[in-house]
Amino acid sequence: MAELSLAQLHPSLDDPVLLSMNLLNDIASDHPQAVSFAAGRPYEEFFRVEQLHGYLDTFVTHLTEVVGLTDEEARRTVFQYGRTKGIIHDLVARYLEIDEGITVDPDAVVVTVGSQEAMFLTLRSLRASPQDVVLAVAPTYFGLTGAARLLDMPVLDVGDGDGGLDLADLGRQVATARAGGQRPRALYLVPDFSNPTGTSLDLATRIALLDLAADLDLLIIEDNPYGLFQADPATRPPTLKALDTRHQVVHVGSFAKTGLPGARVGFVVADQPVTRDGRPAGTLADQLSLIKSNVTLNTSPVAQAVIGGKLLRHGCSMVAANKREIEVYRANLRHVLTGLTARFAATGPVTWNTPAGGFFVVLTVPFAVDDRSLRRSARDHGVIWTPMHHFHTGMASSHQIRLSFSLLDDASIDEGLDRLTAFVTAEAKTPGHSA
Amino acid sequence: MAELSLAQLHPSLDDPVLLSMNLLNDIASDHPQAVSFAAGRPYEEFFRVEQLHGYLDTFVTHLTEVVGLTDEEARRTVFQYGRTKGIIHDLVARYLEIDEGITVDPDAVVVTVGSQEAMFLTLRSLRASPQDVVLAVAPTYFGLTGAARLLDMPVLDVGDGDGGLDLADLGRQVATARAGGQRPRALYLVPDFSNPTGTSLDLATRIALLDLAADLDLLIIEDNPYGLFQADPATRPPTLKALDTRHQVVHVGSFAKTGLPGARVGFVVADQPVTRDGRPAGTLADQLSLIKSNVTLNTSPVAQAVIGGKLLRHGCSMVAANKREIEVYRANLRHVLTGLTARFAATGPVTWNTPAGGFFVVLTVPFAVDDRSLRRSARDHGVIWTPMHHFHTGMASSHQIRLSFSLLDDASIDEGLDRLTAFVTAEAKTPGHSA
Numbered sequence: 001m002a003e004l005s006l007a008q009l010h011p012s013l014d015d016p017v018l019l020s021m022n023l024l025n026d027i028a029s030d031h032p033q034a035v036s037f038a039a040g041r042p043y044e045e046f047f048r049v050e051q052l053h054g055y056l057d058t059f060v061t062h063l064t065e066v067v068g069l070t071d072e073e074a075r076r077t078v079f080q081y082g083r084t085k086g087i088i089h090d091l092v093a094r095y096l097e098i099d100e101g102i103t104v105d106p107d108a109v110v111v112t113v114g115s116q117e118a119m120f121l122t123l124r125s126l127r128a129s130p131q132d133v134v135l136a137v138a139p140t141y142f143g144l145t146g147a148a149r150l151l152d153m154p155v156l157d158v159g160d161g162d163g164g165l166d167l168a169d170l171g172r173q174v175a176t177a178r179a180g181g182q183r184p185r186a187l188y189l190v191p192d193f194s195n196p197t198g199t200s201l202d203l204a205t206r207i208a209l210l211d212l213a214a215d216l217d218l219l220i221i222e223d224n225p226y227g228l229f230q231a232d233p234a235t236r237p238p239t240l241k242a243l244d245t246r247h248q249v250v251h252v253g254s255f256a257k258t259g260l261p262g263a264r265v266g267f268v269v270a271d272q273p274v275t276r277d278g279r280p281a282g283t284l285a286d287q288l289s290l291i292k293s294n295v296t297l298n299t300s301p302v303a304q305a306v307i308g309g310k311l312l313r314h315g316c317s318m319v320a321a322n323k324r325e326i327e328v329y330r331a332n333l334r335h336v337l338t339g340l341t342a343r344f345a346a347t348g349p350v351t352w353n354t355p356a357g358g359f360f361v362v363l364t365v366p367f368a369v370d371d372r373s374l375r376r377s378a379r380d381h382g383v384i385w386t387p388m389h390h391f392h393t394g395m396a397s398s399h400q401i402r403l404s405f406s407l408l409d410d411a412s413i414d415e416g417l418d419r420l421t422a423f424v425t426a427e428a429k430t431p432g433h434s435a
Numbered sequence: 436m437a438e439l440s441l442a443q444l445h446p447s448l449d450d451p452v453l454l455s456m457n458l459l460n461d462i463a464s465d466h467p468q469a470v471s472f473a474a475g476r477p478y479e480e481f482f483r484v485e486q487l488h489g490y491l492d493t494f495v496t497h498l499t500e501v502v503g504l505t506d507e508e509a510r511r512t513v514f515q516y517g518r519t520k521g522i523i524h525d526l527v528a529r530y531l532e533i534d535e536g537i538t539v540d541p542d543a544v545v546v547t548v549g550s551q552e553a554m555f556l557t558l559r560s561l562r563a564s565p566q567d568v569v570l571a572v573a574p575t576y577f578g579l580t581g582a583a584r585l586l587d588m589p590v591l592d593v594g595d596g597d598g599g600l601d602l603a604d605l606g607r608q609v610a611t612a613r614a615g616g617q618r619p620r621a622l623y624l625v626p627d628f629s630n631p632t633g634t635s636l637d638l639a640t641r642i643a644l645l646d647l648a649a650d651l652d653l654l655i656i657e658d659n660p661y662g663l664f665q666a667d668p669a670t671r672p673p674t675l676k677a678l679d680t681r682h683q684v685v686h687v688g689s690f691a692k693t694g695l696p697g698a699r700v701g702f703v704v705a706d707q708p709v710t711r712d713g714r715p716a717g718t719l720a721d722q723l724s725l726i727k728s729n730v731t732l733n734t735s736p737v738a739q740a741v742i743g744g745k746l747l748r749h750g751c752s753m754v755a756a757n758k759r760e761i762e763v764y765r766a767n768l769r770h771v772l773t774g775l776t777a778r779f780a781a782t783g784p785v786t787w788n789t790p791a792g793g794f795f796v797v798l799t800v801p802f803a804v805d806d807r808s809l810r811r812s813a814r815d816h817g818v819i820w821t822p823m824h825h826f827h828t829g830m831a832s833s834h835q836i837r838l839s840f841s842l843l844d845d846a847s848i849d850e851g852l853d854r855l856t857a858f859v860t861a862e863a864k865t866p867g868h869s870a
Binding site for chain 1: 436440441445449456476491492509513515517548555562584681700716722726731736
């Protein structure tokens, strides 16, 4: 009988980073009654099946009435294999202009199977030899680390400092890597409401980063799943891509949070000029498209039509499309912060940060937190969350907890925070568990 | 300004294999009026946008009425992030039982973004070190070769002999590879109506292949996009997976031809037991799922719902769902073969094969055929087709042409064959072009 040993399969399959998501999902499904501060899914109370029908019809009507296709051509666009770079690239470019102030040639957009594929394609293009490495602001979303592991590409940590990025550490890490014979290709970060910390870079740091990256000859991979969910829209600084005048930024986006996760539609803007033997040879987007045609061929046109329809119904603004959701996230963030203050401000020594939006708050507790602590929290206290060590590339132990609040309401936040308080109290008292 | 040289990007991006699809698409779009024997897309005259609505509703109703989910749970299943291995795995397993005689645990099925992702995940799992290589029956579908290139995994050719596979050559290639320090992991082939040759393996060869692969300790990757399109259903031998009693076969399937391409839904059956330090650790499907969660996270649940609904409407039989299409393909195959006989049987020396179904016929002409010949054919004679060298891993020149007939009708076949005759006559007369 054909039997395979893990030792004969790709080494990443035995790497804790790849196992994180499964392990966390397992704990969650073992405790379905627990209040979950773990899930990073968007708010779902406004989902209706009728919306899918409406979005599809809107997109098909757009193809015939605005683009000018015949009925047969419109059908073919949605039903058949399609353009590798996508069929809603022009709508994505309009959305970026309207919501993000990013002006980009639609031909530099590659529509992908979520932002995960966008990161995977980008890393595949840049990992040309074993010397190539990617830097990432730590703690780091494990989707980036996982993609890098699959490509045998080392991820070097860069400190997040006080404001979300330690620029001096970036310079040091690049210098050390180069001295060691490595070739740093890009820095990955989530500048707005980072996953996992919720932190955002201020404008001065963004500008300084762009200048430093230019000096260091380093691309920036900007991942922007949460940017539109600012608690106070007036205070949001521009994205790195909106500030990018030198084609330094590969901008990765997702409609999982603003459109619907079930479409699995994301994109990457890669307008970097590429040369062959010194002569112009298109853009990095063209190269990502070549890779994509051998990974997934193209992103489902049916799924793209659903997202395209949602964009069209709201004038290509996902801020407009998510008015109600943005209000929910804002209220939930406020409720979590108020609730934490009410429960921990007097007693200490639990602390937390104060994000300006997004889905996440980080709690620092007076004991080390690992997956066993999470299991105890789920089993004994009925509340789950994400231990921060899953976001450290070396899985180093941590005193931090990521709380996600996107899927909750006031009552479940209150109940969850009460349970979390009980967990923290119990853990802090147990000598064997504290550190 | 950030500018990238191709020399700094992954070497596959400068490989002719990755450029094949783009080049062929470019020639096709430069000549929109040409009759196309190039496109491998399914027949599209029966597509209706209303079908998408119907399929979605059928699937959601199935979730509530048969599976027993609440409306909210059903909505969540389609709208939210989902199970990495897919949400229609049980329907895929029923389909495999009904249409293919394959009995498989639904948990060994991973629903993928088309068969391309299925091949990519499988090769990623098996390419554990630089010694690992995959064998492929040549000529080979370039989606397999492209995926291997992205993973720096060599593809070794195995001859296709008279009946679609030269078993002695398989043994020789494995022995030579091992003697050279390589580790052959699997043989890739399309046993039913191969792309590009249209050839099918007979039952005796299938059984002999399974035995030989067991002796050689080699997995088989069976790619089955066309199996249901047999001209005479009574004569189709069982798939390799249906004959597989030793978990030797990784079975890759696609709903692009039988469902709709625009859903981009395929799957892989990988029931191979995996061990960790000698102890059971699930199946290869579990490992492919881990990889998938870092490539595309999951296959669009909306797209899966469309395919799920189509399956449900036809009792999980794609043979039943494709009654009309199967009749079209059968009639087109007959019409092409009759047309070739009428035009070339007397004059020679053009020859062709006689597939028992599928989408493709191979023509052998008395001159070498390359992309320049294709451009002349398109420009001077208004007919396009696929030069066979694109299916040879070394892109060796060839006297063969792949004719695809899935998208045509009788009149366009007649017109296309007339134009092809003119092209062949002109080329054969031109000394500079003949070889």
